[in-house]
Amino acid sequence: MDLNLSDEQRLLRESAERFVAESYDADHRRKMANDPLGYSPDVWKQFAELGWLALPVPEEFGGLGGGAVEIGILMEAFGRGLVSEPYIATVVLGAALIETCGTTAQKQERLPKVADGSLKLAFAHSERAARFDLAKVATTAHKTAEGWRLSGSKIAVLDGHAADEIIVSAHIHDHRGPSGRIGLFLVQAKTPSVAMSDYQRLGGGRACNIELSGVELPQDALLGDDSDVLPVIEWAVDRAMAALGAEAVGIMQTLLDTTLDYTKIRKQFGRPLSANQVIRHRLADMAMQVDEARSMALRAALKVDAAPVERARAASGAKAKIGKCARFVGEQSIQLHGGMGVTEELEVGAYFKRLVAFDTLFGGSAHHYARHAQLGRTA
Secondary structure, X not given: OOOOOOHHHHHHHHHHHHHHHHHOOHHHHHHHHOOOOOOOHHXXXXXXXXXXXXXXXXXXXXXXXXXXHHHHHHHHHHHHHOOOOOHHHHHHHHHHHHHHHOOHHXXXXXXXXXXXXXXXXXXXXXXXXXXXXXXXXXXEEEEOOOEEEEEEEEEEEEOHHHOOEEEEEEEEEEOOEEEEEEEEXXXXXXXXXXXEEEEXXXXXXXXXXXXXXXEEEEHHHEOOOOOOOHHHHHHHHHHHHHHHHHHHHHHHXXXXXXXXXXXXHOEEOOEEHHHOHHHHHHHHHHHHHHHHHHHHHHHHHHOOOOOHHHHHHHHHHHHHHHHHHHHHHHHHHHHHOHHHHHOOOOHHHHHHHHHHHHHHOOOOHHHHXXXXXXXXXXX
């Protein structure tokens, strides 16, 4: 198997890393952290101009037809700069769900707008009682004469406050009662009876909780037909975990590089820290963990379109392993910087916070170790 990047992929990596290095510094990150929106609309417009928003969108809808590997390349560069733009929510999750489940009319109306940056999406699926079980959905969608009525609550909706349209999962109820099927519904963010409470996420970016109090929707608000979309949701979340894993690798690589530079210039008893053999061993362990995480993220990306069990095992294996590697690299970086590592003056603390947040998104390492084992028994 040839795992070398193609010429196009190398150009994508170089352009993304150059853009992030030039546009994202400590001052920019602090400004975004205090901004109620949580990201820069100007930067989002630049993403569209560079073609990054169109990257995974099919060519017939104004996209570039890229795959999970290209998304991973981009996300690793985003991790190096702690990018807070709603790329995962809009492009990786939202656009993928519309492309997979939507009717032709729904795709034609929305995917070109995602590609040009004029439409931002969010995916509202997680609920308090679900405990990361994607099949547990208490939100209901009752069939009415005019369309649908949605009731329920969602938590941890990534960038929901900034979305123009929210894709909400709900248990479909027809005239016979609960159908046992999960559907996806397109809800305008400013729809009456939709209450949002947004908050800052650890390590940058924002999320929100949503309350749906009898939200009335038209018939065409249902994404696609009324068949069960749970397999598609599982595929989309596995795809998002692969992308988040690549972002975590970029964060870990930055922490390793920063820590290596610091130990070369920080002197103790007249010698650089890096002259101590124990410090070298710890740096070597950090480098090994970063390489292992990068391999797992690439494997998850390569398995995105594999058979469901194989794909899910790759995604859960990557999420669990990268979460463990991320915590190790983050803790070592903090410790090798000494007490300064946890201060606001150093960027190390911000990167470590983003890694902690990564470990909790879509389930922590313990949850995915258990899921990986369960899928192995199923296989």
